[in-house]
Amino acid sequence: MDGANLFDYREVVGPDVIEELTILASHVGGRTIKMVNSTAVGGGVAEMLHRIVPLLNELGVKVSWEVIKGDEPFYEITKSFHNGLQGKAQIFSEDEFEKYLSVNRMNAKEFIFEEDLIVIHDPQPAAMILHKSNMKNRWVWRCHIDLSRPNAQLWQFLRPTIEKYDAAIFTSPLFSPELAIPQYQFFPAIDPLDDKNRDLEESYIDGVFEKYGIPRDKPVVTQISRYDPWKDPVGVVQAFKLARKYVDCRLLLVGDKAADDPESDKILELVRNEAGNDPDIHILLFSPSIPLEINAFQRGSQVILQKSLKEGFALTVAEALWKGRPVIGGAVGGIPAQIIDGHTGLLVHTVEGASLAIRSLLNQPELAMRLGENGKRRVRNEFLITKKLKRYLLLLLALDKPRGTIFLD
Ligand code: UDP
Numbered sequence: 070m071d072g073a074n075l076f077d078y079r080e081v082v083g084p085d086v087i088e089e090l091t092i093l094a095s096h097v098g099g100r101t102i103k104m105v106n107s108t109a110v111g112g113g114v115a116e117m118l119h120r121i122v123p124l125l126n127e128l129g130v131k132v133s134w135e136v137i138k139g140d141e142p143f144y145e146i147t148k149s150f151h152n153g154l155q156g157k158a159q160i161f162s163e164d165e166f167e168k169y170l171s172v173n174r175m176n177a178k179e180f181i182f183e184e185d186l187i188v189i190h191d192p193q194p195a196a197m198i199l200h201k202s203n204m205k206n207r208w209v210w211r212c213h214i215d216l217s218r219p220n221a222q223l224w225q226f227l228r229p230t231i232e233k234y235d236a237a238i239f240t241s242p243l244f245s246p247e248l249a250i251p252q253y254q255f256f257p258a259i260d261p262l263d264d265k266n267r268d269l270e271e272s273y274i275d276g277v278f279e280k281y282g283i284p285r286d287k288p289v290v291t292q293i294s295r296y297d298p299w300k301d302p303v304g305v306v307q308a309f310k311l312a313r314k315y316v317d318c319r320l321l322l323v324g325d326k327a328a329d330d331p332e333s334d335k336i337l338e339l340v341r342n343e344a345g346n347d348p349d350i351h352i353l354l355f356s357p358s359i360p361l362e363i364n365a366f367q368r369g370s371q372v373i374l375q376k377s378l379k380e381g382f383a384l385t386v387a388e389a390l391w392k393g394r395p396v397i398g399g400a401v402g403g404i405p406a407q408i409i410d411g412h413t414g415l416l417v418h419t420v421e422g423a424s425l426a427i428r429s430l431l432n433q434p435e436l437a438m439r440l441g442e443n444g445k446r447r448v449r450n451e452f453l454i455t456k457k458l459k460r461y462l463l464l465l466l467a468l469d470k471p472r473g474t475i476f477l478d
Pocket of ligand 1: 111112113114116265293294295323324325326355358360363381382383384385386388
């Protein structure tokens, strides 16, 4: 149900939660926000903005969303910024920094920043703040990646820019670097009523597996993620091959290509090489994928993997838990906030660990079911979009008193 309104969420979260949002909104209603990021489709940030923007508008906060424009070399550079900020050792050239700044400068000329609050998502558009002219509004940098151990050269370049913001938001305190500005924590969230997460008929799920030629004659173990080294798709294939020596199953890898990701073709080739001609391994590439079909893949799988080596949050984990699936996740980034090991899923550190976890879940359906049920409860309490709306409303209040002690939870 795309375009669900607030009232529709009462069924899922209960009327009290909606009433609380309405009361909070009455204190900040009429204010304006501009969200800025680097892609309208693909990846978790765009996914989330598509829902949060209309719902905040419904609550009376006027929110607009703009996407910056960049050419291929710019996205190559911001991709390496992304990797560098997550700790990859590499040297950046002055030309790369200059290109990054010039694309930000060009975009800033096209935008009018007159809203009360400007929320800039991730590093790609972060330098737009250098062109801030309205001195009264507040600017917040929303960082969705792990910045706890950034590449030193890159961080030396970016840090003074980030410190021009009024505040920064991180997915976890574990991800935040030392900064001279206030920091807040926002968990990401999923929308239980959108096509990615709403209930589906079993016949539709069957149809999707059939459409892509994936027999359901044996359990299907699935990872849905961009073909990115941090998502470790090669490790997923290796873990599957080890597990399949002991328990018969299929592997489904689903990934789509974001407009700002030039690296995925290379990774996909490595994955295909690792998979060889194994008829039980199914590798799909979409550009972009269809949310209802992703939903069907998640619901129709016996086990969901998210074997990341480095992660922001992993919306895919929340999505799968919400569907009551048992999830195996890499013990990195925001995944342990969602998966409490042995209670709402299984955390793993290695290929061998992932393969053992696959075997445990396929051999013990009761364990799998219990983890799935607990996981669904955890998502209901912490990771639904209504919680996210509350955090944005509290942020507007908190920015009135930036040095005050306000917990956004
Ligand atoms: N996704 C999708 N199709 C794909 C792969 C991923 O729709 O082929 C979605 C996935 O369901 C999730 C989002 O893209 O909603 C990815 O968010 P996540 O936080 O897991 O990872 P990111 O790509 O942002 O690192």
